[in-house]
Amino acid sequence: MTAATREPQLDALMTFLAAARLGRYTAAAEVLGVNHSTVSRRIASLEDAMGGRVLVRTASGWEVTELGRRALAVAERIEASVRELSGDAAAVQGMVRIAAPDAFTSVFLVPAMARLQAQHPALAVELIAATQRVRQNRSGVDLEIVVGRPQVHRAFATPVCAYSLRLYATPAYLERAGTPASVADLARHPLVYYIESSLQVDDLDHAVQSLPASPASIRSTSVFAHVEATAAGAGVGLLPDFLADADPRLVRVLDGAFAHPLRYWAVTRDEGPRNPVVAEALEAIRAHIAAVPVRP
DSSP states (O other): OOGGGSOOOHHHHHHHHHHHHHSOHHHHHHHHTSOHHHHHHHHHHHHHHHTSOSEEEETTEEEEOHHHHHHHHHHHHHHHHHHHHTTOTTOOOEEEEEEEOHHHIIIIIHHHHHHHHHHOTTEEEEEEEOOSSOOSSOTTOSEEEEESOOOOSSEEEEEEEEEEEEEEEOHHHHHHHOOOSSGGGGGGSOEEBOOGGGOOOHHHHHTTTTSOOOOSOOBOSOHHHHHHHHHTTSSEEEEEHHHHTTOTTOEEESTTTOOEEEEEEEEEETTGGGOHHHHHHHHHHHHHHHHSOOOO
């Protein structure tokens, strides 16, 4: 019997499935509870049995080959059959890792995942706070939420939430410093926002391009620091409306005269949408957002 005619082992197929979805052997090893060398050995065994490469290393991580797509389809059918054996074909289990900006995580992601995890106790959820461009490699993340339409190859992207950056201040600050009557008046007010040199998201950077230069102000890489600095009277904050509108300490400034519309997008790699855990997580996020009232 030649190497190419040996039957692939089940553990090799399921290890390949995890590596294909996550794009990294180390991430697959963590999910499976084995070490990196075991993942490498199992995938080598699968390639030996199939007579060719199922994964190839690229600049964006491990990618599935045409031969690998055959193995992927079989592994997904096996995964579905194993769930049926548990007596609940609809059960969601395993782990999902989601990277998202802080504000989205606190307002939308945490409640959605808490509800999903309560429905499926065997599901583990890991949330990674990140306000950045979409990753060009998979680096162990199943689902990314990013600001602005992502530019990434071999990925599935879908919009999940529209919002706007608007201007806010406290009534006490406006009484002390005066209420701006126009965008030009903002030149007299410190603007609380991101540190310009640290911004990695073009759409967030563009938000200040139509605003005048700000006097010395408090800047931070954290949106929650923006909210707290604004609430402490440090100036006028440029804040997500879904976060600031819910804060009773703040009022809108120049409402109707300035707003910077943005959209959150969900991004998964090619294999992601077929992963039942990722699909359930994305649906839970959408359902929660649809149920949240939004102020115009």
